[in-house]
Amino acid sequence: MTPTGLSTGVSTTAKRTVLVSGASIAGPALAYWLHRSGCAVTVVEKAGALRDGGYPIDVRGTAVEVVRRMGILPQLQDAHIDSRRCTFLDPDGSEVASLSPRAVAGGVEGQDLEVRRGDLAAILYALVRDDVEFLFGDSIDTLDQSGQGVDVTFHSGQQRTFDLVVGADGMHSRTRETLFGPEEQFHRYLGYCFAIFTMPNSFGLSHEVMVWNTPGKAAALYAVGDSDELHAFLTFHQPQPPFDALRDPDAQRDLVASVFAGAGWEVPAMVNTMRDADDLFFDTAGQIRMPHWSSGRVALVGDAAYAPSFLTGQGSSLALVGAYMLANGIATNRDHSSAFAAYERDTREFVAMNQALVDNGAATLFPTTARALEQRNTMLRDLVTLPSATARPAHSALRLPEFAPLR
Numbered sequence: 426m427t428p429t430g431l432s433t434g435v436s437t438t439a440k441r442t443v444l445v446s447g448a449s450i451a452g453p454a455l456a457y458w459l460h461r462s463g464c465a466v467t468v469v470e471k472a473g474a475l476r477d478g479g480y481p482i483d484v485r486g487t488a489v490e491v492v493r494r495m496g497i498l499p500q501l502q503d504a505h506i507d508s509r510r511c512t513f514l515d516p517d518g519s520e521v522a523s524l525s526p527r528a529v530a531g532g533v534e535g536q537d538l539e540v541r542r543g544d545l546a547a548i549l550y551a552l553v554r555d556d557v558e559f560l561f562g563d564s565i566d567t568l569d570q571s572g573q574g575v576d577v578t579f580h581s582g583q584q585r586t587f588d589l590v591v592g593a594d595g596m597h598s599r600t601r602e603t604l605f606g607p608e609e610q611f612h613r614y615l616g617y618c619f620a621i622f623t624m625p626n627s628f629g630l631s632h633e634v635m636v637w638n639t640p641g642k643a644a645a646l647y648a649v650g651d652s653d654e655l656h657a658f659l660t661f662h663q664p665q666p667p668f669d670a671l672r673d674p675d676a677q678r679d680l681v682a683s684v685f686a687g688a689g690w691e692v693p694a695m696v697n698t699m700r701d702a703d704d705l706f707f708d709t710a711g712q713i714r715m716p717h718w719s720s721g722r723v724a725l726v727g728d729a730a731y732a733p734s735f736l737t738g739q740g741s742s743l744a745l746v747g748a749y750m751l752a753n754g755i756a757t758n759r760d761h762s763s764a765f766a767a768y769e770r771d772t773r774e775f776v777a778m779n780q781a782l783v784d785n786g787a788a789t790l791f792p793t794t795a796r797a798l799e800q801r802n803t804m805l806r807d808l809v810t811l812p813s814a815t816a817r818p819a820h821s822a823l824r825l826p827e828f829a830p831l832r
């Protein structure tokens with residue numbers, strides 16, 4: 426399917442076969458571009474179906490150009506959430522500042538997009554599902570590169586050989602672990618944990634985000650449109666990652682409840698809802714930083730290779746841009762080593778600039794001391810009176826090459 430009406434660029438030589446692990450954002454986006462370049466693509470996803478849910482995500486700068494070239498910009502514009510207000514609150518719930526979400530996040534009105542994560546995943550999946558093989562409810566058990574390709578044994582027991590394999594399996598990538606070893610070596614912990622879940626919109630919130638802070642703690646309620654459901658978000662500073670809690674949902678609930686005990690505003694109601702939430706998602710805020718994104722015939726893309734953390738708001742944009750750049754590397758190089766080298770060479774600086782957003786400002790949304798919180802509040806009050814924000818340079822720092830597969 427080529428919605429922009431361009432040639433698929435299908436090669437006259439035998440089709441290269443590529444297995445992609447993970448069907449969220451990076452996986453289906455990569456599958457689209459690889460299919461466009463004439464590869465036969467299989468996507469394997471551990472979950473039994475496409476995964477819905479998650480906080481709204483942003484598509485900004487260079488990533489907007491990627492989705493335009495994919496022909497899905499109009500659909501994403503229709504799905505655009507259009508949050509109108511972001512209100513910051515004191516510990517007692519009184520208002521500190523109320524401003525445009527774009528002023529806070531550095532997005533550009535009329536260009537950048539904010540969509541439900543599930544909507545973006547569904548639009549990408551719909552774009553490729555007729556052209557790409559999807560294996561839901563399965564995963565890669567072993568990878569063996571000793572032969573001419575990559576011999577893959579799936580969890581289901583199926584065995585197949587592919588020319589290339591790509592891990593698009595997220596921050597805690599199994600593909601990365603198989604290839605490069607434990608996550609700890611590549612994980613840069615940013616000092617925060619967070620819990621996300623949904624709760625009833627009994628507050629009458631509409632098209633807006635409310636953010637409550639005390640030093641080291643924040644609670645947010647996110648109303649997407651006029652939905653009767655809110656996205657609730659609790660985040661807190663924790664100097665060391667709570668490794669035990671990461672594997673134990675009950676310990677996660679206990680940890681969050683103890684951290685937020687005695688907090689003001691609507692936090693007690695949020696904590697109560699979290700106790701029984703069946704969609705609780707708990708994790709640490711962290712980045713993945715790797716010296717190389719490939720080994721032999723296997724490469725990584727998106728969060729698996731360079732998760733930037735929610736503090737940057739750039740996870741999905743990096744996944745979309747990374748998918749385009751990796752596919753372009755494969756499409757323009759017959760040899761996989763050259764393909765992966767080109768992908769790294771042309772994408773790494775963009776990734777680094779976006780990951781660096783946590784070092785120069787993004788984390789100040791959640792200050793850990795009273796003094797830093799007061800400084801942040803002053804900055805927010807100043808933002809209210811400033812003209813609307815301009816884009817952060819990192820969002821648009823990469824000029825996409827033309828997608829020109831070899832013939």
Ligand SMILES: Cc1cc2nc3c(=O)[nH]c(=O)nc-3n(C[C@H](O)[C@H](O)[C@H](O)COP(=O)(O)OP(=O)(O)OC[C@H]3O[C@@H](n4cnc5c(N)ncnc54)[C@H](O)[C@@H]3O)c2cc1C
Nearest residue numbers: 447449450451471479480564594595599727728740741744
């Ligand atoms: C359900 C869900 C909710 C999310 N909610 C938020 C949110 O609220 N805020 C936020 O900033 N980011 C969220 N994210 C992460 C966000 O989507 C990514 O940061 C970003 O879009 C980059 O996407 P990605 O495709 O690289 O990785 P991800 O979106 O993490 O996708 C990885 C995919 O790989 C699959 N997978 C994992 N392991 C295996 C395996 N062994 N074999 C096969 N498949 C595997 C996962 O099920 C998932 O579909 C969420 C992701 C998911 C899957």
